[in-house]
Amino acid sequence: MPEIQKLNEQFAAAEPEEILGWAVRSFPYQTAMTSSFQASGIVLIHMLRKITLDFPIFFIDTGYHFPETLEFKTRLIREWKLNVLTIVPEMGKSEQLRLHGPHLFERDPDLCCLINKVDPLLTLQRELGLKGWISALRRDQAETRRNLRPVMKDEYGNLRIHPLLTWTRERVWAYIEKHRLPTNPLYDQGYASIGCFPTCCTAKSEPGSDERSGRWAGKGKVECELHSRLKSEK
């Protein structure tokens, strides 16, 4: 396992392509990316395709995605020939209803995210023996992401790799415009961050607010726990 402190020094001002190239070379067939096909993810996927064409991308299908998101994902898989593995929760919705009652996302969003997002991904990650996990987190997205580092360890000792960490929202959209990349049509309707469709999980953001301010608004929650519990760089 590489020395994380050294890597973070090396990658402090690195371009995302350099970090991606390192990840792909260092852990062949042991690294994957997770994406819900939001703007930052599209940028990273576009960069990754210049390095390798069949890089595995995990999409967590919570069963609550907007139809627009699912259609956009299908379109991108077809047009960009992506290697996407869709992960579904082990516990079906009828079992969730039986055990936890209706509208769990409203009453206990942490438990809903745990069942439908976090557990399915971590289980698969363990089963496949992955060493590294690339995601498109950026520091400017929310207060909870300000202290992230380019390379971190999760609670299982696996590496979390954040190539786009220092990019701003403006830079992401400038890249999208420059390369004429497709995006989820919900951005045109005023959504700044797109997750599950219940309005308590994804709402339109106020202009000038944090990009993730429309996520679980009023619930005191801004993360789904997929990206929390990371150890700061050692």
Ligand code: SF4
């Ligand atoms: S974002 Fe909402 S609907 Fe989706 S898993 Fe989390 S709580 Fe459930």
